[in-house]
Amino acid sequence: MNEYPSASIASIVSDASASVYQASGPAPRATLSAMEPYVPGRSISDIRGEFGLTRVVKLASNENPLGPSPLALAAVRAMLEDIHRYPDDRASELRRKLAGKLALDESMLIAANGADELITLLSETYLEPGDRIATFAPTFSEYAFGGRLMNAETNRAPLGEDFALRADDLLAAVDARTKLVFVCSPNNPTGTYMPRDELERLLARLPAGCLLVLDAAYSHFADAPDYCDGFDVLRAGARLVVLQTFSKAYGLAGIRAGFAAGPADVIASMLRVKEPFNVNALAQTAASAALDDEAHLAATLRTNAAGRIRLREGLARLGISSVPSQSNFVLADFGDRAASVYRLWMESGVIVRSGAGWGLPGHLRISVGTAEEIDLLLALLDDILRRDA
Numbered sequence: 001m002n003e004y005p006s007a008s009i010a011s012i013v014s015d016a017s018a019s020v021y022q023a024s025g026p027a028p029r030a031t032l033s034a035m036e037p038y039v040p041g042r043s044i045s046d047i048r049g050e051f052g053l054t055r056v057v058k059l060a061s062n063e064n065p066l067g068p069s070p071l072a073l074a075a076v077r078a079m080l081e082d083i084h085r086y087p088d089d090r091a092s093e094l095r096r097k098l099a100g101k102l103a104l105d106e107s108m109l110i111a112a113n114g115a116d117e118l119i120t121l122l123s124e125t126y127l128e129p130g131d132r133i134a135t136f137a138p139t140f141s142e143y144a145f146g147g148r149l150m151n152a153e154t155n156r157a158p159l160g161e162d163f164a165l166r167a168d169d170l171l172a173a174v175d176a177r178t179k180l181v182f183v184c185s186p187n188n189p190t191g192t193y194m195p196r197d198e199l200e201r202l203l204a205r206l207p208a209g210c211l212l213v214l215d216a217a218y219s220h221f222a223d224a225p226d227y228c229d230g231f232d233v234l235r236a237g238a239r240l241v242v243l244q245t246f247s248k249a250y251g252l253a254g255i256r257a258g259f260a261a262g263p264a265d266v267i268a269s270m271l272r273v274k275e276p277f278n279v280n281a282l283a284q285t286a287a288s289a290a291l292d293d294e295a296h297l298a299a300t301l302r303t304n305a306a307g308r309i310r311l312r313e314g315l316a317r318l319g320i321s322s323v324p325s326q327s328n329f330v331l332a333d334f335g336d337r338a339a340s341v342y343r344l345w346m347e348s349g350v351i352v353r354s355g356a357g358w359g360l361p362g363h364l365r366i367s368v369g370t371a372e373e374i375d376l377l378l379a380l381l382d383d384i385l386r387r388d389a
């Protein structure tokens with residue numbers, strides 16, 4: 001029998017002095033008030049609704065303009081019937097395949113719910129309150145987020161001239177309390193990278209108590225001969241962790257999958273903090289199939305390499321300079337017109353990312369789309385700049 005007929009609950013709840021509920025719970029951890037929430041790119045449905053548009057082109061989150069790998073899609077469809085089962089807690093098949101491709105032992109690999117989770121796992125694994133992380137500025141915001149989450153501080157080394165990532169600048173931001181050093185290469189949002197000799201110099205000079213994390217989320221798009229994705233130095237015995245994602249080159253941002261490669265003892269420690277079923281079954285299947293989809297990856301890289309040139313040359317013709325990019329986005333300098341171009345593009349259905357959040361209010365970061373998307377963006381820009389002149 002119900003002990004508390006609903007009528008009497010209603011009367012108790014409406015009488016605050018006799019509430020059956022606690023007046024207040026615990027306060028959230030103090031560090032939360034200092035945490036800047038991640039600001040994602042505006043969504044297509046948002047912009048469609050706000051401006052009453054039928055077609056919206058999103059070039060704000062560095063997603064794959066060709067869509068997901070078709071092999072991944074087919075594999076996901078085929079396994080839908082099995083989602084009543086828990087996923088493999090170690091993502092064994094995915095890790096086995098990665099180990100073969102990268103010539104690394106499986107004990108050197110951990111799969112995650114996107115590279116974002118890997119940054120959190122590293123922070124939870126290594127950072128005590130008062131510890132420090134070191135990274136460049138501007139760069140991907142999640143490193144500082146992970147640090148803040150654990151009550152650690154972030155030391156930021158400014159990028160050099162032309163947004164260069166120089167080892168000595170970063171070493172100057174490392175002190176006795178620094179545990180994690182994050183290098184994003186190619187760097188988000190600049191598209192510049194740390195050349196191999198600088199990376200090796202950094203590895204050689206980091207104090208023993210520091211771990212280098214090379215976020216190589218955009219490595220597939222880099223074609224400079226002196227670019228280094230970290231895997232060969234890891235194979236040669238260097239102590240670093242390489243982060244990778246399936247969100248960019250493989251077109252799987254929505255399903256969430258990434259992995260880290262590092263020394264076996266580092267990976268073993270990270271496994272101790274991860275939730276058992278962090279990578280869902282569909283994500284494991286999709287990532288694993290995408291690794292076999294060489295045609296999709298090749299088309300993606302071809303489209304990006306050609307698109308990067310098309311976009312930079314098109315911008316230059318309109319008098320807009322941009323940073324040479326090794327990634328799937330381009331950082332362009334609009335000076336004091338940046339905010340109005342951002343808004344007018346958006347009102348016409350093209351979403352890009354403002355540089356303001358990185359302290360670059362005169363810059364916009366534009367993901368490399370298809371040739372057609374780039375031409376649309378450039379035609380709109382031509383129009384905007386003429387009206388503005």
Ligand SMILES: Cc1ncc(COP(=O)(O)O)c(C=O)c1O
Nearest residue numbers: 114115116140188217245247258
């Ligand atoms: C440099 C960098 N690292 C990591 C990530 C996160 O990747 P994921 O989608 O795998 O969480 C991003 C996403 O934009 C990124 O730009």
